[in-house]
Amino acid sequence: MADELGRKWDRCLADTALKTVTGVGIGIVFSVLFFKRRTWPVSFGSGLGLGMGYSNCQHDFRSPYLIHGRMVKEQS
Amino acid sequence: MLRVCLRGVKATAQKSSGRIRLTNVQQCREYTTGESSGASRVVAAGLLTVTGGIGGTIIYAKWDHKFRAAVEKNVPYSEWLLGLALGPVSQDSGLPIRKPMESIQPPSMLEKQMRTSKAKSEKKLKETTEYGAQDSGPTSPQPAQNIQEASAEATQIISAISEVQSIPAPCDTEPTAAAGDCKECSDPNIALETATVFQDTKSAGTAEPLRERSAEEVAARLAQQNQDEKDIITSLSARLDDSLASSAKATLQAIGAQEAALQAITQHTHKLKEAMEAEGPSEEKSTQWKDLEAALADRTTSVNDAKTALVKANEALDSLKSVIDKSKGLKITAARPLILAAEENLHKMVVDLDKVVSKVQSAESEAKIVAQYTELVHEAKQQFQREVSSLTPEIQANWKGLTGKLSTDDLNALIAHAHRRIDQLNRELAEQRVREQIHMEAALEQQRAEDQRALDKAVGTAKQHVKEEARLEQERKLAELREVIEAEMRTQLRRQAAAHTDHVRDVLKVQEQELRAEAEQELSSKLLAQETRYRQLTQEQLDDFTLDMNAAYARLKGVEEAIDSHVEAEEEARKAHRLWLSVEALTYTLKTASTESPSMPLEDAAEAVRASCVENDFALALASALPEESLKRGVYSEASLRARFNSLRSLARRVALIDESHNTLYQYFLSYVQAALLFEKQQEVPPTQLRSEDLDPFKLLSYASYCLEHGDLELAAKLVNQLRGEARRVVEDWLIEARLTLETRQVISLLSAYANAVGLGTTQAP
Numbered sequence: 001m002a003d004e005l006g007r008k009w010d011r012c013l014a015d016t017a018l019k020t021v022t023g024v025g026i027g028i029v030f031s032v033l034f035f036k037r038r039t040w041p042v043s044f045g046s047g048l049g050l051g052m053g054y055s056n057c058q059h060d061f062r063s064p065y066l067i068h069g070r071m072v073k074e075q076s
Numbered sequence: 077m078l079r080v081c082l083r084g085v086k087a088t089a090q091k092s093s094g095r096i097r098l099t100n101v102q103q104c105r106e107y108t109t110g111e112s113s114g115a116s117r118v119v120a121a122g123l124l125t126v127t128g129g130i131g132g133t134i135i136y137a138k139w140d141h142k143f144r145a146a147v148e149k150n151v152p153y154s155e156w157l158l159g160l161a162l163g164p165v166s167q168d169s170g171l172p173i174r175k176p177m178e179s180i181q182p183p184s185m186l187e188k189q190m191r192t193s194k195a196k197s198e199k200k201l202k203e204t205t206e207y208g209a210q211d212s213g214p215t216s217p218q219p220a221q222n223i224q225e226a227s228a229e230a231t232q233i234i235s236a237i238s239e240v241q242s243i244p245a246p247c248d249t250e251p252t253a254a255a256g257d258c259k260e261c262s263d264p265n266i267a268l269e270t271a272t273v274f275q276d277t278k279s280a281g282t283a284e285p286l287r288e289r290s291a292e293e294v295a296a297r298l299a300q301q302n303q304d305e306k307d308i309i310t311s312l313s314a315r316l317d318d319s320l321a322s323s324a325k326a327t328l329q330a331i332g333a334q335e336a337a338l339q340a341i342t343q344h345t346h347k348l349k350e351a352m353e354a355e356g357p358s359e360e361k362s363t364q365w366k367d368l369e370a371a372l373a374d375r376t377t378s379v380n381d382a383k384t385a386l387v388k389a390n391e392a393l394d395s396l397k398s399v400i401d402k403s404k405g406l407k408i409t410a411a412r413p414l415i416l417a418a419e420e421n422l423h424k425m426v427v428d429l430d431k432v433v434s435k436v437q438s439a440e441s442e443a444k445i446v447a448q449y450t451e452l453v454h455e456a457k458q459q460f461q462r463e464v465s466s467l468t469p470e471i472q473a474n475w476k477g478l479t480g481k482l483s484t485d486d487l488n489a490l491i492a493h494a495h496r497r498i499d500q501l502n503r504e505l506a507e508q509r510v511r512e513q514i515h516m517e518a519a520l521e522q523q524r525a526e527d528q529r530a531l532d533k534a535v536g537t538a539k540q541h542v543k544e545e546a547r548l549e550q551e552r553k554l555a556e557l558r559e560v561i562e563a564e565m566r567t568q569l570r571r572q573a574a575a576h577t578d579h580v581r582d583v584l585k586v587q588e589q590e591l592r593a594e595a596e597q598e599l600s601s602k603l604l605a606q607e608t609r610y611r612q613l614t615q616e617q618l619d620d621f622t623l624d625m626n627a628a629y630a631r632l633k634g635v636e637e638a639i640d641s642h643v644e645a646e647e648e649a650r651k652a653h654r655l656w657l658s659v660e661a662l663t664y665t666l667k668t669a670s671t672e673s674p675s676m677p678l679e680d681a682a683e684a685v686r687a688s689c690v691e692n693d694f695a696l697a698l699a700s701a702l703p704e705e706s707l708k709r710g711v712y713s714e715a716s717l718r719a720r721f722n723s724l725r726s727l728a729r730r731v732a733l734i735d736e737s738h739n740t741l742y743q744y745f746l747s748y749v750q751a752a753l754l755f756e757k758q759q760e761v762p763p764t765q766l767r768s769e770d771l772d773p774f775k776l777l778s779y780a781s782y783c784l785e786h787g788d789l790e791l792a793a794k795l796v797n798q799l800r801g802e803a804r805r806v807v808e809d810w811l812i813e814a815r816l817t818l819e820t821r822q823v824i825s826l827l828s829a830y831a832n833a834v835g836l837g838t839t840q841a842p
Contacts, residue, residue: 005806058741064805065736
């Protein structure tokens with residue numbers, strides 16, 4: 001239990017880094033390909049990646065507290 | 077009664093007149109005075125009414141006795157007044173009729189019936205004998221014997237008969253016929269009884285209380301009576317036969333004599349007639365006369381004989397009659413037919429005798445006539461003879477043979493005499509003719525008188541005969557009727573007897589049942605008593621024996637139990653020892669836990685413990701209460717937990733702010749900052765009671781750390797349990813482990829305590 005937090009952090013960081021880099025990469029690609037080497041796709045991509053990573057990380061840390069409801073159909 | 081009425085009337089009249097006089101006087105006085113008219117008038121009227129009422133009551137009471145009784149009952153002093161006025165209450169004439177009936181109480185009980193019936197029957201038959209009753213039915217001795225076979229029943233049936241008869245019999249003036257008829261069936265018995273009673277006591281009428289005779293006595297008496305009756309009957313029949321025979325003989329003799337006399341008379345008459353009429357020669361005449369004389373002698377002798385024989389026969393008949401009357405006087409039914417037959421015979425004999433006597437008498441009268449005639453003729457002859465002899469003295473009597481000897485003178489004289497005689501006779505004849513009527517009448521009168529006498533006599537005898545015959549006929553009819561009635565009565569009585577026997581049988585049955593039930597009850601109760609006594613005795617014996625046995629057994633048992641308990645105690649001690657050993661082993665396994673790794677799995681030790689406490693539920697429960705995890709994997713030691721906690725502490729500090737609502741990454745960042753910036757005591761003494769501000773994670777952790785440092789894992793676990801949120805999640809593992817360890821330790825401590833206790837318990841003091 002105690003290790004889980006550490007593991008979560010690991011995952012989180014790794015994931016965020018990956019996503020950022022990927023975003024950057026895709027940004028670069030896009031900027032190179034479609035946006036005439038502007039910088040905004042890179043930043044956009046990096047932001048995208050970072051955001052995604054952050055969101056994922058947060059969701060991962062929240063996951064124990066999330067309540068999953070289920071629709072129960074009334075038995076008639 | 078009349079005097080009473082007169083007295084009453086007088087008294088009433090006096091009183092009322094007295095009173096009326098008074099009232100009259102009063103009224104007169106009132107008329108004279110006049111002033112005090114109103115009140116005194118009222119008083120007078122009242123008095124008058126009262127007097128009238130009393131007088132009317134008295135008069136009506138005199139007339140109606142019921143009213144008088146009612147008045148006497150209701151009004152207090154009316155008895156005195158009415159007694160004074162009318163005299164005492166007169167009895168009704170209707171009561172005496174009932175008295176004799178009431179005096180004879182209808183019997184109720186069977187025995188009383190029998191007793192009273194016997195008395196009554198005797199009494200009644202005494203009455204019948206006193207009255208000189210007609211003959212009872214012709215029960216001959218043979219049926220009497222047959223009837224006597226049922227005599228006992230008949231005597232019992234008498235009760236029924238007596239009941240029926242008790243009421244009308246005494247009041248009837250002729251209970252004889254009824255009693256006699258109804259007593260047919262029991263007549264032999266009752267006749268016997270009466271005979272015996274006659275012989276024993278001649279007391280009449282009163283019903284003596286007879287003691288009940290026993291059956292054998294009754295039978296003996298009846299037999300005795302039977303015998304007596306038989307004897308009497310035989311004697312009677314013998315006497316009757318004797319007298320009958322003698323009278324028959326005498327009668328026959330008389331009849332014979334009479335017949336002989338008749339014959340002689342007729343003979344004589346005939347001879348006389350012949351002698352008169354025959355005009356034979358003298359020798360024949362003389363023989364005839366001689367014959368006549370002989371016949372006359374014969375006749376006289378035979379008549380005398382007949383007379384004597386008649387006298388004898390009458391005597392015999394009289395004796396027979398007396399015998400018959402005497403036997404009638406004995407009143408034995410069995411003899412009745414004999415008597416009747418004897419009477420009939422008597423009657424017949426009398427009738428025959430009378431017939432013959434009348435025949436003889438008629439013959440005699442005829443003979444008298446003929447004799448008279450002969451006498452007359454003889455006289456005439458004599459006269460003529462005398463005349464002739466007077467005329468012709470020398471002529472002899474026998475004038476018939478004289479025709480040759482007579483002279484003419486004599487003849488002329490004779491003829492003249494004859495003529496003169498003829499003239500005389502003619503004159504006499506004329507005279508006679510003239511006096512014919514008178515003579516005829518006289519003769520007729522005489523004849524009539526004689527005829528009358530003869531008629532009277534004949535009528536008298538005929539009447540007697542007829543009466544006698546009628547009487548005999550009546551008696552015969554009576555006898556027949558009696559027989560019929562007796563038969564009917566017998567059937568009815570038989571029916572009654574049957575009903576009675578049925579009833580008696582039923583009663584007897586009921587009685588028998590009752591008696592049997594009683595007897596059985598008695599028997600059963602006695603038996604029960606005996607049985608209970610016997611049982612009691614045996615029970616007592618058994619109880620004593622059982623007591624002894626129980627005592628011995630108890631002692632033996634005590635000894636055995638002592639031994640057993642000793643053995644048990646030792647066994648228990650051994651077991652406890654084993655348990656303790658196993659528990660010690662279990663405790664030791666706990667100690668095998670190193671710093672990082674858990675202890676050995678407690679499975680084997682637990683198994684050992686379980687094996688050593690198989691019968692012990694408590695220990696077994698405890699042994700099975702060890703958590704699975706500890707059994708499989710073992711438990712961590714406290715030291716390891718402590719170490720872990722230290723590392724966990726920092727982690728828990730770092731996520732102190734994170735919980736369900738605050739769990740963003742920013743909160744994480746903040747939480748980290750907090751953890752970095754916040755400093756708390758490493759170890760803090762936990763308070764005895766946690767307040768709300770003590771629930772801060774940092775504080776809790778410091779408390780827990782302190783507790784751990786001081787070996788109180790339990791409290792540390794409790795404190796750590798208060799963490800909430802992410803911190804709690806972080807320390808969850810540790811908490812579980814701590815719990816496990818705690819649990820195991822608790823169980824083991826319990827077990828060891830228990831084992832110690834058991835061991836202490838089973839250890840015997842030296």
